[in-house]
Amino acid sequence: MTNEEIQIPREVPVMTLRECVLFPKAMMPLRIFEQRYRLMLEDVLCGDRMFALVGVRPDEQGQVEQEIPYDVATVGYIRVSKKNPDGTSFLLLQGIERVRICSICSEEPYRIIEVEPIETHVDESALAMRAELTLQLERNRKLGGDVTDEILDFLHPLEDDVAFVDLAAYSLCKQALRKQAMLEVATLSQRANMLLEDLLLENDKLSLLKEALGDLPDEGFDSN
Numbered sequence: 001m002t003n004e005e006i007q008i009p010r011e012v013p014v015m016t017l018r019e020c021v022l023f024p025k026a027m028m029p030l031r032i033f034e035q036r037y038r039l040m041l042e043d044v045l046c047g048d049r050m051f052a053l054v055g056v057r058p059d060e061q062g063q064v065e066q067e068i069p070y071d072v073a074t075v076g077y078i079r080v081s082k083k084n085p086d087g088t089s090f091l092l093l094q095g096i097e098r099v100r101i102c103s104i105c106s107e108e109p110y111r112i113i114e115v116e117p118i119e120t121h122v123d124e125s126a127l128a129m130r131a132e133l134t135l136q137l138e139r140n141r142k143l144g145g146d147v148t149d150e151i152l153d154f155l156h157p158l159e160d161d162v163a164f165v166d167l168a169a170y171s172l173c174k175q176a177l178r179k180q181a182m183l184e185v186a187t188l189s190q191r192a193n194m195l196l197e198d199l200l201l202e203n204d205k206l207s208l209l210k211e212a213l214g215d216l217p218d219e220g221f222d223s224n
Contacts, residue, residue, distance in 0.1 A: 013051040019176035026170040032089040040110040126188040136199040143206035
C-alpha cells in the first residue's frame with residue numbers, strides 16, 4: 001500500500017513522546033513497552049495500522065508530565081511490527097501526513113485525538129531553495145559535518161520537493177523544538193529556509209574550525 005492510497009481517519013490513537021518529531025515519509029523505529037501503548041498497538045494492528053506521533057509541549061514550569069500535545073503532528077503507518085517474548089514490541093513507523101490536532105476525544109485506555117490533514121503549500125521560491133540546499137548539503141559533507149554520502153544518495157533522486165526538504169530536516173535537525181517548528185510552518189519555502197539557515201550556520205562553524213586547525217587531516221594532529 002502506497003502513501004497515496006492511505007486515507008487519514010478523523011480520529012486516531014496517539015503516542016505522545018518527549019523531544020520526538022516525525023515527518024511525512026520518514027521512518028522512525030519505536031520500542032513499545034508501556035501497557036497503554038501495548039493495548040493501542042493491538043487495536044491498530046487489527047485496524048488501519050495508523051496512529052499519530054505527537055511531541056509533548058512543556059507547561060509553564062517546563063514540566064511534561066501532563067503530556068500536553070503540540071498542535072501539529074504526523075500520522076504514521078506501521079510498516080513493520082515485531083512482538084518480543086517479554087511482551088514489548090519493535091515498530092517501524094512511516095510518517096504519512098501532517099495533521100492539526102482539533103481535540104482530545106478520550107484518554108482511556110489510551111489517548112485518541114481528532115485531527116485534520118495539513119497540506120504543505122509549495123510556492124515557486126521553494127524550487128530555487130532546493131538548489132541552494134543541495135549546495136549546502138554537499139558543502140557540509142565535504143567539511144566533515146553530519147551529511148554523509150548515504151544521505152546525499154538518498155536525497156538526490158527524490159523528485160518530490162516536499163519529501164526532499166522534510167527528509168533532510170528529519171535527518172539533520174538535532175533540536176526537537178527547532179524540528180517541531182519546521183514541521184508546523186505552512187509553506188515549503190519557509191521550512192526550506194529554516195533548514196538552510198541551520199546548514200549555513202553549521203557550515204560556517206565547520207569552516208572556521210577547519211581553518212583554525214590548518215585544514216589538517218584527522219591523523220595529522222593530537223586531540224589531547
